[in-house]
Amino acid sequence: QVRLVESGGGLVEAGGSLRLSCGASGVPFSSRAMGWFRQAPGKEREFVAGISWYRGSTYYTDSVKGRFTISRDNAKNMVYLQMNSLKPEDTAVYYCAAPGSSVYYPRSPTDFGSWGQGTQVTVSS
Numbered sequence: 803q804v805r806l807v808e809s810g811g812g813l814v815e816a817g818g819s820l821r822l823s824c825g826a827s828g829v830p831f832s833s834r835a836m837g838w839f840r841q842a843p844g845k846e847r848e849f850v851a852g853i854s855w856y857r858g859s860t861y862y863t864d865s866v867k868g869r870f871t872i873s874r875d876n877a878k879n880m881v882y883l884q885m886n887s888l889k890p891e892d893t894a895v896y897y898c899a900a901p902g903s904s905v906y907y908p909r910s911p912t913d914f915g916s917w918g919q920g921t922q923v924t925v926s927s
Contacts, residue, residue: 804828804916806898811921814888818925822883824898824918829879833904836874836881837914840894840923847897849909851883856906866892888925895920 810822822838835854841847851862851872860872871884881898901908902915 804900806900806916806918808896808898808918808921811896811923813924813926816888816890816925816927818888819884819886820888820923822885822896822898822921822923824881824883826879826881826898826900829900829916831879832876834900835905835908836872837899837901837908838872838881838883839897839899839911839914840892841897841920842894845894847911849911850896852907852909853881854906855904859907861907861909885923888923890925890927892923893925894923896923 805827808824833855837852838850839847840850853860853872853874869887874881897920898918899914900916901913
């Protein structure tokens with residue numbers, strides 16, 4: 803059974819930084835891409851960042867490029883999201899996600915079969 807557990811959310815002022823962590827179990831971590839999504843109140847869940855199992859390639863939604871960095875530690879089954887220069891519009895519940903197969907660059911929510919419980923990120927203006 804796949805289990806994903808996020809941590810690291812909180813309240814931060816605009817311009818500040820947070821680092822989210824996600825621990826994975828029950829998944830062949832080194833052969834799975836991992837992703838971060840977010841969902842703000844009244845909005846659909848949106849892709850934020852992904853990291854492929856293939857060469858650790860990273861990819862981002864345009865609104866976070868240059869501010870967020872996704873990384874992974876295969877030895878620890880961990881994936882991270884470093885968020886810098888945070889803006890109020892980054893406020894959302896952030897979810898860690900894992901696909902059910904070794905797809906290279908999953909991006910759509912339907913590409914992912916397992917989700918964490920989410921961690922709240924609130925950015926004050």
